[in-house]
Amino acid sequence: MSxxxxxYYTGENGNAKKFAEEMINSGIVDRIRNEEGxxxxxxxxxxxxxxxxxxxxxxxxxxxxxxxHKSAMMGEIANLREKYHLKMRVEQFTDxxxxxxxxxxxxxxTRKFTDKKVEEDKLQKILEAGRLAPTAKNMQPQxxxxxxxxxxxxxxxxxxxxRYNAPIVLIVCSNKNIAWTKDNYSTFEMDACxxxxxxxxxxxxxxxxxxxxxxxxxxxxxxxxNIPENIEPICLIPLGYKDxxxxxxxxxxxxxxxxxxxxxI
Ligand SMILES: Cc1cc2nc3c(=O)[nH]c(=O)nc-3n(C[C@H](O)[C@H](O)[C@H](O)COP(=O)(O)O)c2cc1C
Numbered sequence: 061m062s063x064x065x066x067x068y069y070t071g072e073n074g075n076a077k078k079f080a081e082e083m084i085n086s087g088i089v090d091r092i093r094n095e096e097g098x099x100x101x102x103x104x105x106x107x108x109x110x111x112x113x114x115x116x117x118x119x120x121x122x123x124x125x126x127x128x129h130k131s132a133m134m135g136e137i138a139n140l141r142e143k144y145h146l147k148m149r150v151e152q153f154t155d156x157x158x159x160x161x162x163x164x165x166x167x168x169x170t171r172k173f174t175d176k177k178v179e180e181d182k183l184q185k186i187l188e189a190g191r192l193a194p195t196a197k198n199m200q201p202q203x204x205x206x207x208x209x210x211x212x213x214x215x216x217x218x219x220x221x222x223r224y225n226a227p228i229v230l231i232v233c234s235n236k237n238i239a240w241t242k243d244n245y246s247t248f249e250m251d252a253c254x255x256x257x258x259x260x261x262x263x264x265x266x267x268x269x270x271x272x273x274x275x276x277x278x279x280x281x282x283x284x285x286n287i288p289e290n291i292e293p294i295c296l297i298p299l300g301y302k303d304x305x306x307x308x309x310x311x312x313x314x315x316x317x318x319x320x321x322x323x324x325i
Pocket of ligand 1: 167168169170171222271272273274275276309311312313
């Protein structure tokens with residue numbers, strides 16, 4: 061996710077403005093703009109305060125910012141700041157809308173959650189992401205049961221060994237009577253899988269850890285939650301905040317090379 065840093069440089073006798081001009085004229089600013097992961101690096105002058113300039117710099121992610129902080133230019137900037145006797149005040153902001161590539165890389169199966177409650181607005185965004193998912197002929201056969209109560213979660217523990225203590229479980233189902241059907245083939249499962257994937261990725265976008273669960277007793281689930289015959293459970297998605305003792309899924313980085321799964325024809 062991208063980061064934006066605001067730095068207010070304040071001095072006397074117009075020194076802050078002179079500093080910014082020297083940063084630009086010496087080529088340091090251009091060099092920084094050419095650094096990997098730099099999105100912007102701009103100085104702003106204030107009409108109200110002649111002794112302050114504002115630098116706004118944005119970086120693709122924390123790694124890019126860390127590399128910048130270790131670059132030789134930081135020493136040059138510090139020297140110039142001293143030369144002009146400037147004080148500085150720093151504010152750091154994180155982009156609320158995460159970068160899609162970053163979300164795809166960050167999502168991983170989480171198998172140990174804390175009890176921390178999931179915020180209502182985050183849950184709503186996840187459900188909305190499912191609502192906006194594509195389905196065959198736009199039939200929207202999905203039915204999502206949101207298990208949040210102690211009673212429901214305990215019931216789920218008798219249905220699957222894979223809740224992993226998550227405080228919320230999305231039970232993603234599909235209505236076979238609604239899904240598009242052609243030549244005896246129904247897309248009910250396919251549609252629900254797309255909905256589930258949308259929700260998983262939005263959960264990651266909301267900094268909520270999650271996992272896709274196939275290992276559960278479908279018949280028992282239907283019985284325990286009185287799910288009608290035509291509503292087919294497809295998967296469970298436990299959601300929450302990962303326990304810091306969770307070491308990560310060992311299979312996560314074990315992906316085949318593209319050439320093994322992709323062929324240009
Ligand atoms: C269709 C499907 C079914 C899965 N079922 C289970 C399950 O029942 N229990 C479990 O612990 N993990 C389950 N997983 C998680 C996978 O093991 C995990 O996604 C896979 O190892 C890749 O790792 P990653 O998600 O961390 O990239 C399932 C994943 C998918 C996509």
